[in-house]
Amino acid sequence: MTDTRPVIAVIGGTGSQGSGLAMRWAKAGYPVVIGSRDSNRAQQSAIEIAATAPRNDNWGSVRGTDNLSAAAECEIAVLAVPHANQLNTLKPIANALKGKILIDVTAPLKPPKVSTVQLPEAGSAVIESQKMLGENVTVVAAFQNIAAQHLADPDHEIDCDVLVCANKKSAREVAITLANDAGMTAWHAGPLANAAAAEAMTSVLIFINRAHKIPGSGIRITGIPEVLED
Ligand SMILES: NC(=O)c1ccc[n+]([C@@H]2O[C@H](COP(=O)([O-])OP(=O)(O)OC[C@H]3O[C@@H](n4cnc5c(N)ncnc54)[C@H](OP(=O)(O)O)[C@@H]3O)[C@@H](O)[C@H]2O)c1
Numbered sequence: 681m682t683d684t685r686p687v688i689a690v691i692g693g694t695g696s697q698g699s700g701l702a703m704r705w706a707k708a709g710y711p712v713v714i715g716s717r718d719s720n721r722a723q724q725s726a727i728e729i730a731a732t733a734p735r736n737d738n739w740g741s742v743r744g745t746d747n748l749s750a751a752a753e754c755e756i757a758v759l760a761v762p763h764a765n766q767l768n769t770l771k772p773i774a775n776a777l778k779g780k781i782l783i784d785v786t787a788p789l790k791p792p793k794v795s796t797v798q799l800p801e802a803g804s805a806v807i808e809s810q811k812m813l814g815e816n817v818t819v820v821a822a823f824q825n826i827a828a829q830h831l832a833d834p835d836h837e838i839d840c841d842v843l844v845c846a847n848k849k850s851a852r853e854v855a856i857t858l859a860n861d862a863g864m865t866a867w868h869a870g871p872l873a874n875a876a877a878a879e880a881m882t883s884v885l886i887f888i889n890r891a892h893k894i895p896g897s898g899i900r901i902t903g904i905p906e907v908l909e910d
Contacts (some may be wrong), residue, residue: 685740687859689754691715691761691769693745694725697762697785700831700877701823704862706742707733707834713743715750720745733834751776756783756854763805767812778816781851783858784809785823787882795887797880802827804876806845820846821875824882826864827889827896838900842866845875867901 686706690698694713706712706729714729716722722744724828753755753774757780761769766786769778779865786805790798802808806821813819822844830838842859844866846852852868869878881899888897 685710686755687711687713687753688713688756688758689713689750690758691750691773692765693744693750693758693760694721695760696828697823697826697831698727698758699725700828701758701760701785701862702740702742702889703729703733703834704831705729705858706740707736707738708861709738709742710740710861711742712740712743713750713753715747716744717723717747718797719746719749720748724771730757732832745828747774754780756781756858757768758783758785760785760907762786763790763800766805767808770809770812773818774813777813781818781820781854782809782813783820783822783855788887789883794881797875797883799880804873804879805873807851810872817838818848818851819872820844820848820851821872821878822859822866823877823883824875825899827885827897827898831862838864838898839900840864840896841901843875843878843881843899845869845870845878847871865901 690702693702694716714722726742726744736872768848769792784806809834816835845849856866885897
């Protein structure tokens with residue numbers, strides 16, 4: 681099964697968001713490579729991820745290496761690092777990403793006011809990524825509104841939808857399939873420019889979490905005809 685599924689690299693996959701996504705994809709049968717600035721840390725993280733989701737019949741694989749090797753070896757890359765480190769993480773791996781899809785999870789949070797929307801000058805974090813990488817890399821925005829604690833337990837049902845933005849429909853389809861396989865409902869939410877809404881929503885959700893003492897609030901698309909719900 682694993683040889684028919686694309687290799688996914690999670691750059692910054694040692695962190696809470698990236699490791700949760702990686703674990704869910706490995707559980708769904710994907711070969712996953714954890715990327716880190718430190719390959720030892722990535723290997724350790726891979727061991728911990730494998731222990732979180734014990735192998736089932738569908739299990740793919742998970743291993744760790746440095747960010748550049750992970751980017752070179754994958755077919756689909758996922759970026760899961762803090763916004764302050766987004767572009768300096770992408771720069772050294774840009775060549776290795778040529779011709780590939782990069783799913784960018786970055787929410788542009790600016791400490792200390794992470795519950796206030798502060799979008800970057802370019803309009804959004806993913807627009808910054810796309811500008812830096814150029815048109816040879818197809819950037820997709822997804823997973824900005826999924827709180828990491830919901831990803832961590834492989835059996836936890838995630839009560840939050842994923843908005844997927846990209847300029848190419850085929851690239852959005854790839855991310856929607858990955859979200860579905862990780863146990864989430866995902867929607868075509870338009871071109872990359874629309875990702876500003878999902879990125880801004882992350883700060884709104886953090887505010888709601890704090891104001892209402894919710895561990896990890898989320899969003900749902902409603903009004904769906906029953907025929908589409910099956
Ligand atoms: N956590 C959430 O609930 C959540 C929800 C929605 C969206 N997001 C977004 O997802 C992204 C990752 O979030 P996270 O909570 O997983 O972040 P994190 O745990 O703080 O960091 C993720 C990884 O980024 C790398 N990193 C940290 N500092 C770095 C630096 N100075 N330079 C280069 N790499 C560095 C580290 O990997 P190595 O040290 O191994 O290289 C780290 O394990 C963020 O953009 C965040 O806004 C997070």
